[in-house]
Amino acid sequence: MRSEYQKAVLDAYQKKKSEGLISINLIGLSPGQLGDECINVYKERPSDEDEGTLRSFFGSRNQAPSYTEIIENVDIDKFRPVKSFIVGKTTNPELRVVELLAWLIDFKPRPYPVWLIEKNPGKITLPPEPPTPKLSKAIITVLLIAFLGFAIYSYLNYGANKVYLPATTQEKCMHWTGNRYEPISCAAQTSTTPIIGIDFQKLNHFKKINTPDKLTKYDLGKVWYAKIYRKVEFYTDSGMHPIDTNRVLRPLTDYMLKTHTSYYRYLLNLLFWALGGIGLLWLLVIIARKYLVFT
Incomplete structure (x- = not known):
């Protein structure tokens, strides 16, 4: 049945062409001309009944006020299958291609389900939306x-x-926040960790490594550690432990890397x-x- 619909649409095109009833764009058939014709037809006879045909061929309109803008910006290669169908290069085109030609030449009845019902009255009903x-x-x-x-x-x-941008501050002191040093007033009473003099090297580069399993042998010489209450902690710079300031951090060794990561x-x-x-x-x-x- 669908092949009959294709033939009916194509025959209608040839008939209108021989009678001089179609646009010059549908005679030239270049992709650009087909696009122009789509815009002309949409402006001349817009119809809600053809919305499905346009949506099938050009895609959903979404927030666009009309299909004019969508057609103007579509890749013209999209129209090549339409030309191939008209000139006979394609014998089994997609239904959306046939429907677009039916719309361009104002073939009736259309689309295919409506044509099918009128050709077989009482036997076929349209499926619900x-x-x-x-x-x-x-x-x-x-x-x-x-x-x-x-x-x-x-x-x-x-x-x-994460990588922090270099810190600048007017504060003269800093304290440990659990993962890194942050500036704080030297007279602050709210810190639960030791308040020490500002050190921009530590402020910008001294961090605790919370994912030590990511460390590899390439981190040897770049990472330091301390063992606190039988738990090994890793840091990105050398110096004293940020909490236990009497404990010196040691450089990561191959042994510690293999046994603790x-x-x-x-x-x-x-x-x-x-x-x-x-x-x-x-x-x-x-x-x-x-x-x-x-x-």
Whole structure:
């Protein structure tokens, strides 16, 4: 049946062409001319009944006030299949190509489902319009929770290792905040860590390494450590421990690297989070299918 519709549209084109009833653009058939003709036809006889044909060929209009702007900016190569269908180079074109030609020459009845009904009265009915999907509040909530959880994890695990811009301050002292030094008034009474004189080298470069499993042999000579209450802590610069100021940080050794860090553990952790992310994504898909509401 569809091949009959294609033939009917093509025959109508040839008939109108022989009678001189079609635009010069539909005789020249260059992609540019076909685009111009689409704009002319849209302006001359706009119709809601042809919205489906335009959406199928040019895509959704979204926020555009009309299809004129969309057609003006479309890649002209999009019209080449239409020309190929008209001149006979394509014997089995996409239905959207046939529908566009039917619209351009004002072939009736159109589109194909309407033509099919009129050709077979009483036997075929148009399928109902598909409902428009709308995400429910449950899905939006889950997405927000997932995003919030990822943001918190990223902050807790990687926030201390980010690159900071060189600090400048009028303060004469600084204190340790858990991951790095920050300027503070020398007379401050709120700090829970020792307040020491400002040292811009430490202020800008001394950081605690919260993901030591990322360390490799290339970090030897660039990282220092201290063992505090049987737990090894790693830092990006030498000097005294920021809390226990009587303890000197030691340079990272190959032995400490092998016994207290594991790059394979780091990769395994990445794999774990990757699988967790995939699992969460799959869960969201399942929830979306279950709670998808229609209007």
